[in-house]
Amino acid sequence: MKTVRKGLWAPCSFAQATRAKAPPDLAGVYQSIPNAVTLPGGLKNAGSPSEISLLPKAAAETKSINLKDDPLRACSPIGEFRLMARDGLKIELAPAPGLVAMLFENTALGAMRIVHMNRGHVAPPTEGPEPVVDRGGLWLGDSIGRWEGDTLVVDTTEFSTRTWLNEAGAQHSEALHLIERIRPILKGQFLEYEMTAEDPMALAKPYTYRRYYEKLNSEIGENVCQDEN
Numbered sequence: 001m002k003t004v005r006k007g008l009w010a011p012c013s014f015a016q017a018t019r020a021k022a023p024p025d026l027a028g029v030y031q032s033i034p035n036a037v038t039l040p041g042g043l044k045n046a047g048s049p050s051e052i053s054l055l056p057k058a059a060a061e062t063k064s065i066n067l068k069d070d071p072l073r074a075c076s077p078i079g080e081f082r083l084m085a086r087d088g089l090k091i092e093l094a095p096a097p098g099l100v101a102m103l104f105e106n107t108a109l110g111a112m113r114i115v116h117m118n119r120g121h122v123a124p125p126t127e128g129p130e131p132v133v134d135r136g137g138l139w140l141g142d143s144i145g146r147w148e149g150d151t152l153v154v155d156t157t158e159f160s161t162r163t164w165l166n167e168a169g170a171q172h173s174e175a176l177h178l179i180e181r182i183r184p185i186l187k188g189q190f191l192e193y194e195m196t197a198e199d200p201m202a203l204a205k206p207y208t209y210r211r212y213y214e215k216l217n218s219e220i221g222e223n224v225c226q227d228e229n
């Protein structure tokens with residue numbers, strides 16, 4: 001039997017490398033399907049930000065919130081935990097070298113979000129000539145991504161506490177941590193989107209909801225938010 005000595009190139013190594021799958025191309029415009037719609041295989045939207053369980057202190061704080069102060073009413077960013085669950089949400093995914101850009105048709109509530117694919121979370125500088133950057137004040141957090149097979153996994157931290165977790169005024173802490181899993185299904189005509197929120201200072205337990213997005217043959221338009229205050 002023929003053997004390959006150590007230190008020599010093995011032909012099978014190159015063959016295995018060339019068989020490695022490239023990540024799917026997520027580029028396109030997508031819109032969330034209605035909750036009443038069921039896709040082939042029994043797939044449908046599940047869960048909602050309104051179903052989260054709060055710790056006692058966070059629940060008590062929520063009761064004191066004036067719902068008229070909802071960032072949504074002021075056309076301010078509402079954070080991706082609420083935003084990605086909204087009915088009829090239309091987004092565009094635009095992959096580029098080292099990142100995936102997510103563009104929202106409703107620019108006031110989300111504008112543009114960047115998922116960085118080539119770095120970890122960036123901590124703010126604590127010393128030096130440059131001023132300290134308050135990254136904990138980011139409306140949409142600091143998002144980094146990686147591929148797990150055909151699934152884009154997005155890890156986001158360092159959120160501003162100015163956003164709410166739901167329309168009932170549920171608050172979160174600076175420890176909020178989101179994990180999103182996005183993958184194409186049904187021959188790329190739909191995206192399966194899963195959102196998990198963890199916050200040991202506000203949530204009694206991690207919470208996950210699921211949404212499905214249909215790929216559209218269109219562009220995102222201009223959706224102007226009207227201040228309700």
